Amino acid sequence: MKSNSIKIFFIFLFTIKMSAQSSHVLWYSQPAEFFEESLVLGNGKMGATVFGGANSDKIYLNDITLWSGEPVNANMNPEAYKNIPAIREALQNENYKLAEELNKKVQGKNSESFSPLGTLEINNEEKGKAVNYRRELDLSNAISKVSYEMAGIKYTREYFVSAPDQIMIIKLTSDQKGALNFNINLKSLLKSNVEVRNNMLVMTGSAPIHENAGYAVLPKYLDIKDRGTRFTTLIQIKKTDGKITNSRESLILKDATEAIIYVSVATSFNGFDKNPATEGVEDVAIALQNLNKAFSKPFDKVKEFHIADYQKFYNRVTLDLGKTTAPDLPTDERLLRYSEGKEDKNLEILYFNYGRYLLISSSRTLGVPANLQGIWNPHLNPPWSSNYTMNINLEENYWLAENTNLSEMHLPLLSFIKNLSVTGKTSAKTFYGVNKGWSASHNSDIWAMTNPVGQFGKEDPMWACWNTAGAWLSTHIWEHYVFSQDKKYLKNEGYPIMKGASQFFLEWMVTDKNGNLITSPSTSPENQYLTPDGFVGATMYGGTADLAMIRECFDKTIKASEVLNSDAEFRTKLETALSKMYPYQIGKKGNLQEWYFDWEDKDPRHRHQSQLFGLFPGDHITPLKTPDLAEASRKTLEIKGDETTGWSKGWRINLWARLWDGNRAYKMYRELLRYVDPDGKKTEKPRRGGGTYPNLMDAHPPFQIDGNFGGAAAVAEMLVQSDENEIRLLPALPDAWETGSVKGICARGGFEIAMEWQNKTLKKVIIFSKTGGTTILISGDKKQTITLKKGEQSEINW
Structure with a gap:
C-alpha cells in the first residue's frame, strides 16, 4: 500500500512538471515558415537560424565577421573641419536653416553591411504528412530539437553550435533501421562556389567591398577581384550505417539509422585594420581544422563540452516570480494569450532568460560586438545594414552584460571601442578640427568606422551628423570596471580610451554668450525641433543629450583617474569644465528640455529620449540626488507616452525603473511582449507594429535585437540598482511580482x-x-x- 502511494505521488509530481509552462524552453507544434518563427543558435561567432521543416529543413548560416567592405579610409574627407567655423557663426546668428545646410558638408561615407553567409538545406526523400510534431529550443543547454512521426517512423533532430569546438552539429535519428534518406545542399546570396570534394560539401565565396549607399536594394553587388572578405563553409556527415554518395553540389545519405552533420564556417577577417583579401587569415584551413578536430571526437563529448561551456554563463542567474496558473501552451500561443492581458509569470521569466541566451550566443568575438540583428541576418541588404548604430542601439545591446552576470560578453564591445579610438583620432581632426582625443559618430561597422555618415552631404543632419558616441561608449568601460573591479584593465586599456573621449569634448566644446560650455554644432539623435517662427531642423547648439553624455563621460573619467590615483592635472580640467557646462533646463510644461531653448518637438512622442541619458543609462539624475530633474524626466516620459516599440520601449522601461515606478515599468514590459505576426505572413486580421514575434525576437519592426536586450536588462533594473557606494534592493518591484x-x-x-x-x-x-x-x-x-x-x-x- 505504502509503495503504491509513493508511486502515485511521483506520477503526480511528474504530471505537474510536464504540464507547467517552462521558463527555459521555447516550443512549437509546427515548423517555422518565416524567419520570425525560427529558432536561433550561436556560439558568439557562428549563427544558425533553424526552421525545422519535416520534409525539408532550412538553416540560415551567419558568421559575425562576414561584412562587406575593407579597412576604412578614416581620412576620407580631410578638409571637412574647415566648415565648422561657418556653422558656428550661422548658429550664433540664430540662422538655423543655413547651419543645417552647412552641416551637411561635415559628412562622410555610410557604414558597411553585415552579410548573410548562406543557407543549408536538408531535403528528406520521404515526403508525407508529419504528425506529433514538436520543435523546441532549450535555453538551459542551448540545444534545439525537432521530433515528428511520418509513415509510422519517429524522426528526431538535435542542433547546437559549440563554442569550444567552433562547429555546428545536427544529429538525425530514426527509430527504424535504415529510414534516414536525405540530401544536403548549400547556397549563398553572395558570390560563391559550391562543390563536393572527398565526401565533403564545400562552399567558398567573398563579400562585396562597398557599402550599400542609402540602403536601397541593389540587384547585384559590385565585385572587385582580390578584394573583400572571403568565407568558407564545410559540411561532412558521420554515419552509423547507410551509404554516403554525392552529386556535383549535394551530399546524399541513404538507408541510415543515425547520422551526424558537422558544419564548419570561417572567414578571412583578421582585424579592423587588416585587408581581408591580402592580409586575411586562411579561412579554408581554419574551417578544415575545426571540422577535423570535432569530427574525430565522439558526439557525446562535443555535446558535453558545449553544454558545460554554455552553462557556466547561463546558470549564474535564476529568477522565480512566484506561482503561476498559466496553462502549458506552445510559445506562440502563450504569447497570444499573454497579449490578451492574461497572467504568465514564466513567460516573463522566459523572455528575460532569452535575452541572456541571445547575448551569450552572439557576443564572444573580440572586436566584433553583437550588431542590430545580433548575429542572425538572412538578408543581402539587411535593415539599416545590420550595423552598429551608436546613438542607442549598440549600447542597449550591452545593458544586461554586467548586471545579469555576463561580464565576459561585454568584452567584444570594449575591444571594439578600443578600435574606434584608433580610427576616431583621424575623424576628430579631419571632421572637427580637434587635435586631441578621438570621436565616434552615429554609425559604425566591423571596420571601426568613426566618421559622421551621410554619403558626403546627401543625408539629413538629424541622424547623420551626430558625433557624441565616444562619450556614451566610454561609460561602458567604467561600467565594466565598477562591476568587475578589474583595476588592471582600467589602468592598461580602459582609462586611456576614456581620457581620449574626454579630451575630444574638452577641445570641441565652446562657450555660449553667458560663458557656459556647450557643443556647437549639436544634434539630438534623430529628432527635430520646431522654432517659434516655424522652422523645422536638427542642427543647433547646446543640445541636452550631448551635454548629458559629456557630463557622464567626464564624471566617470574623473572617477577612473581617482581610482588609479593618477592624472590629477587632467582630472582638474574635467572638474572645471563640468562646473561650467550649460545646466539642465526645465521647460514650461515641467519637462526636461531637449533643446537649448524651450522649443517644441516636431514629433512630441518621438521614439528617442536622449535628453534623459543622465537618468538611464547614466546615473547623475536620481529621485534622491536630483528630485527636480527626476520629476522633469517623469514629465518628459508622460508627454512622450508609452506607445513606442523595440529598443525605445526597452529604454523607457529602464527609465521608469530608475524613477522607482515598478508598475509603470511592468505595464510597458507587458507591452513589449505583445504578439506580432511574422513580417511576411498574410492573415485576415494581421497583428502588426511593435512587440514580440512568435520566436520571442523583438519586433521593432522589423526584427532588431536591442529590444530583447533592453527588456531583459530592465527586469534586472527593477530588482536591483546600484552605484559605487550602495545597492538598492527591489527598487521598482511591480505589484504583479509580489513574491x-x-x-x-x-x-x-x-x-x-x-x-x-x-x-x-x-x-x-x-x-x-x-x-x-x-x-x-x-x-x-x-x-x-x-x-x-x-x-x-x-x-x-x-
Missing part, C-alpha cells in the same frame, strides 16, 4: 546578490563579494552597511 526570488544578479562594487521576497517585502538577502569591499544595502526604509573580504558572503534575514 519571488533571484540569484546571481550583480551589483556595482563587485557584489553578487541572491534574495527572496514575499508580499513585496524583502525577506532574505545573500550578498557575495568577488573582490572584497564595503557597500550599503537599502530596501524600503532599511539600510545596512556590509563589509566583506574577497570570496566572502553574508546572509541577512531582512
